[in-house]
Amino acid sequence: MTKSELIVRLAEKHPHLYQRDVEKVVSTIFDEIADALSRGARVELRGFGAFSVKERDPRIGRNPRTGEAVRVHGKAVPFFKTGKQLRERLNGGSDS
Incomplete structure (x- = not known):
């Protein structure tokens, strides 16, 4: 599953959310994980x-x-x- 497929699936499961908002949430989560790892932290x-x-x-x-x-x-x-x-x-x- 790619990131875009994940976003589409989440948007389908939660029709009350805009797809662009789901995309922001997913991107923010991935960015935070990457930032934590770059600092040497464990997630x-x-x-x-x-x-x-x-x-x-x-x-x-x-x-x-x-x-x-x-x-x-x-x-x-x-x-x-x-x-x-x-x-x-x-x-x-x-x-x-």
């Missing part, structure tokens, strides 16, 4: 999951075309861990 949505930032150490990689060793700098990457309720819903009610 937890109970029952859904948690977003956090993990640091990747610098390493030596390989150029797949030439096989040459390449230095890869350290970087921060977003990480998502599903919540228990979402995991159970995806697995048909059993957490295995």
